[in-house]
Amino acid sequence: MRPVFDVSAYGAAGDGVTNDHDAIVRALYREYLPTQFGLHRVPRFDPDEGAVLRFGPGRYRIDGTLARVVAQHRLVVEGAGPGRTVLAFDQHDGRPLPGAPFHRDPRSRLAAGGHPGHWVDELTIAHLTLTTDPFPFEGSDRTLGLTALSVGWCRRLRITDVEVAGVPSFGIYAHHCRDVLIEGCHVHHTHVDGVHVSRSRGVRIEGCRVHDTGDDAIAVSGTEDHASSNVVVTGNEVERAGSRGIAVFGVRSALVTANRIRGTYQAGITVCVHPGHAPSRDVAITDNDVRDAGLHPGERPPEAPLWGGGAPSGIAVVDDHEPHVGVMLRRVRIEGNRLGRCRNSFVSIRRARDVSVGENRFDGPLVTGPRPWDGGEGGVGLSGSGVVAPAGPPGAVPVRVVESTDVTVAARTGGHAPPA
Incomplete structure (x- = not known):
C-alpha cells in the first residue's frame, strides 16, 4: 500500500492566504543534497512503491513553482474533490520569461512529470481544482500568464476529476507522454x-466538459519529429470555444466520436494543418452532435478578442496554409454526425486526399457572414450524391470540396429544419 503524505502535516495551512509552497515540497522530500548538477531532492518514499500526496479541503495558495517537484514514479496527487480542494497559483509576476513560450514558463504552476532523458512512470492527478491569479500584460487587451497544469515525459498519465478554472493560458497541457487518460475533467x-x-502516443480524452476557452476547447497535435498517435476523443461536452471545438493536427490514427459541441468561433471539429506540425492521416469523425459552429461569439465585448481566424464550418478537413510538398491530410472518414446550425458549410474539405463523407444528418440551417468562406480561385461547392439539407443563403453549401482528390460524398440526411 502506498504511503500517504498529507500536506497539512508538513505545515500547509490551506487558508488561501499563507504561501503553502514550501510545505508541499517538504511533504514529498526529506532533504536536498548538493551535487555537481545542483540540488538533488531525496524523496520520503521509495519510488518503486510510490506515494500519495494528499490535499485536504481548503484553498492552498502557492507562490512559487512546482516544476520538477511532482516528478517521482508512481505518485498520486489527490484532493478532496473539485471545489473542496483548490490549488491557487499566485502569478503576480506572471509575465513569461524573455524568450520562453508562455506555456513553458517554469514559475508558479503545477508542472509535473519528467524532462528530456528522464521519464516518470505512473502519475495520477485527481479530485481537485486548479486556478491562477492572472497578470494582465501592459498594452494588451488579453490577459496572458502560465499554464495551470502541465505534464511532460510521463508514461501512464491519469488526470481525472480535475477542474481548471480562470487561467491565463492553457488549462491542461500534456506533452511527450505515452498512455494518457484525461477523464471527467471540467476546464x-x-x-x-x-x-x-x-x-x-496512446491518448484518450473522455467525458470532459470544456467551455469558455480563448482558443481551441480540445486539441491534439504533433510536430514533424513527434507526431501524436492512437488518439481517442469521446463523450466530451464543448460550449463557447474561442476557436475550434475539437482540433486534430499532426496526428496519426485518431477517433473523434460521440462528442457534443455547442458554439464555436471556427469549425466545430477540424482536422487541419499548422506550420511546423506533422501531416494528419487515418482520422475518423463519427457520431458527434455539432451546433452553432462558427456562430460564437456575438455577445463578447470588443475588449476581449478571441484567437483564430479563417472561415468556419461544422466539420472541416482543411489545409488553409500555403501549399506544401505533398498532401498533409489523408484518409479521413466523416460519418454518423448530426449537424445543426452552422456557418458556411456543414462539411468543408480543402487540400485533402481520400476523404469519405458518409451518412450524416444535416438539420441546419446554414448561415453566412460576417466571415464568408474564402474558397480561393477555383473553389467549387459540391452537394454530392444524395445530400439533403436546408436551403441556405448565397455562398452557403452543405458539403464544400476545394482542391482535393479522392473525395466521396454520398451523404443521406433527413429531418432537417426549414431554411433560415
Whole structure:
C-alpha cells in the first residue's frame, strides 16, 4: 500500500492566504543534497512503491513553482474533490520569461512529470481544482500568464476529476507522454486552449466538459519529429470555444466520436494543418452532435478578442496554409454526425486526399457572414450524391470540396429544419 503524505502535516495551512509552497515540497522530500548538477531532492518514499500526496479541503495558495517537484514514479496527487480542494497559483509576476513560450514558463504552476532523458512512470492527478491569479500584460487587451497544469515525459498519465478554472493560458497541457487518460475533467475560462495534448502516443480524452476557452476547447497535435498517435476523443461536452471545438493536427490514427459541441468561433471539429506540425492521416469523425459552429461569439465585448481566424464550418478537413510538398491530410472518414446550425458549410474539405463523407444528418440551417468562406480561385461547392439539407443563403453549401482528390460524398440526411 502506498504511503500517504498529507500536506497539512508538513505545515500547509490551506487558508488561501499563507504561501503553502514550501510545505508541499517538504511533504514529498526529506532533504536536498548538493551535487555537481545542483540540488538533488531525496524523496520520503521509495519510488518503486510510490506515494500519495494528499490535499485536504481548503484553498492552498502557492507562490512559487512546482516544476520538477511532482516528478517521482508512481505518485498520486489527490484532493478532496473539485471545489473542496483548490490549488491557487499566485502569478503576480506572471509575465513569461524573455524568450520562453508562455506555456513553458517554469514559475508558479503545477508542472509535473519528467524532462528530456528522464521519464516518470505512473502519475495520477485527481479530485481537485486548479486556478491562477492572472497578470494582465501592459498594452494588451488579453490577459496572458502560465499554464495551470502541465505534464511532460510521463508514461501512464491519469488526470481525472480535475477542474481548471480562470487561467491565463492553457488549462491542461500534456506533452511527450505515452498512455494518457484525461477523464471527467471540467476546464473553463481559459485564455488559450482548454485541453491540449501534444507529441504523445496512446491518448484518450473522455467525458470532459470544456467551455469558455480563448482558443481551441480540445486539441491534439504533433510536430514533424513527434507526431501524436492512437488518439481517442469521446463523450466530451464543448460550449463557447474561442476557436475550434475539437482540433486534430499532426496526428496519426485518431477517433473523434460521440462528442457534443455547442458554439464555436471556427469549425466545430477540424482536422487541419499548422506550420511546423506533422501531416494528419487515418482520422475518423463519427457520431458527434455539432451546433452553432462558427456562430460564437456575438455577445463578447470588443475588449476581449478571441484567437483564430479563417472561415468556419461544422466539420472541416482543411489545409488553409500555403501549399506544401505533398498532401498533409489523408484518409479521413466523416460519418454518423448530426449537424445543426452552422456557418458556411456543414462539411468543408480543402487540400485533402481520400476523404469519405458518409451518412450524416444535416438539420441546419446554414448561415453566412460576417466571415464568408474564402474558397480561393477555383473553389467549387459540391452537394454530392444524395445530400439533403436546408436551403441556405448565397455562398452557403452543405458539403464544400476545394482542391482535393479522392473525395466521396454520398451523404443521406433527413429531418432537417426549414431554411433560415
